[in-house]
Amino acid sequence: MRPTRHVLIVLPEHVHLMDVAGPAQVLVTAADMGAGYTVGYVSEHPITGSYQGVALAAAVHWPDLEPDDLVLVPGWKAPAGSLGLSRTLLKRIRGHWDDGGRVASVCAGALALAEAGVLTGRTATTHHDLVPVLKRYRGVQVLRDVLFTCEGRLHTSAGIASGIDLALHLVAHDHGPALAARVARTLVVPAWRPGSASQRSVMLVHRNHMDDLAHRAQDILDNPDEGPLTLELLGRRLGVSGRTLARHFVSATGLTPQAYSRAVRRERAQQLHERGATWEEAARAVGYADSRSLRPRRS
Template sequence: MSHVVFFLVPGVHLLDLAGPAQVFSTAADFGHPYTLGYVAERPEVVTAQGLPLVTRLDWPELGPEDLIVVPGWRALTLAEGPRIDEASLRALRDHHARGGTVASVCAGADALGRAGLLDGRRCTTHHDVQDELARRHPRAAVVRDVLYTEDDRVVTSAGIASGIDLALHLVATRHGPAVAARVARDMVVYARRNGHEPQASAMLRHRSHLDDTVHRAQDLLDARFDHPVPLPELAAAVGVSERTLTRLFARATGGLTPLRYQQALRLERAEHLISHGVTVDAAARAVGFEDARMLRRLRARAS
């Protein structure tokens, strides 16, 4: 069981909170055991949009598999943001020290900075306050104009809706891209990655279309990207001819064939594994390549 605890401050933005909460709630609906909780320093927190929220005051017992998310709040500058007690900042530090993950949306990065969790780590926030975040926390490596960053279990995202992208990334990391794609589709949003792969997600680049047949084919390829999926089998599964599927797929994805799309998924996953210390040969086997030479060719072509 993974707990996702949202730490709320006065003036919290509803979408900063509701977006990630919906992602993990939807993942739970699909059988992944997430329990959501809400903690604040007062029993009622009024959001920036005027909606009062009732929260608990005590932190639940958390383990390394659990996540704390700090949504952002309304303020013209980070310096004008709400006061946060040292006990709350210590809770953030202690969770990370025990092996847990801590995340923020928008101005919530400043709370992580106050807790000392941004020191020496890559981070980001809303473009309006990126420079101020860098000034307030000079030991942080602020990355500008990206959706989110991840560095040593500290995950930060840009403004408002990017919290959804951050949460989808965490779901993909824990459960695979097919689960993240399913959650994203249920929420009618795009699944995407960022960080060391800025704007490069195959799901982002090739899911921004409205062709339901191609989406269904992509769902199957996402779920079985590491196994052979012959074109006749794929076409039969979505109820069209091979020729029709190839034509629709190319039109929807900017010229890709189903095989090329599957290779893009494999390459993306292999790069993730390699960035975490897996050898090229092992990564190739893990994503379904029979020969590591194919992975090396695809990496060379993409560089």
């Protein structure tokens, strides 16, 4: 796992609870599984009222942050023209960005980032009702009808549930798609929904099902330290016959366990090759004798 990364959620007045709770739940669950996240909250006042009527407590002093830390601004519902955040907090967000920090938004949070000058010359998205408002900011390329966008250190999402999608994407980026899939399974949400044109990991695409046996098999097959397993051996580890496992797995994922395992290993080998390993080195690292095993095969 990577070193601890702090996530600071900045609370505007009239904040939407789901915009806060969704990403926070993903990140805290990931931390419970060993990911290096700590989550904190900051606001203009010790108590911040949510649009749903629940009051939220937060620190009023901006903490010391490292460039690798993430500042996340959730959305809010307030009178037209309201920035949601004070000029002081907007300057803090911009300062973190200028220092090389990572910044993210959910829903109307993109408007705060635009007001802070973070989105100038960059691509972003927001809730479809707020797209016309975001387009008023010069230099912002606004994408409509996507769940989230990721451009270097900048991440924006459309709102409400898409904040969960964005947080899962961040977990996959920071700690790998296998952990993101485990988090999604724990929260009983889809492991992957398309953000924009970002690459889809086989570990996430084939996790959008509710079959516990198939999930447990994928937990084993996703582990890069596991060598290739026969269907019968995998079934015995899970307490079922290979035939029963295959039936469940194909019904849930559309792939046989063998085809899924090959896809996972090819994806991992591709990542290693992109980082400088030769194809032979990458093949051995994922449990194959040589690179010929990485060639596509029919299921």
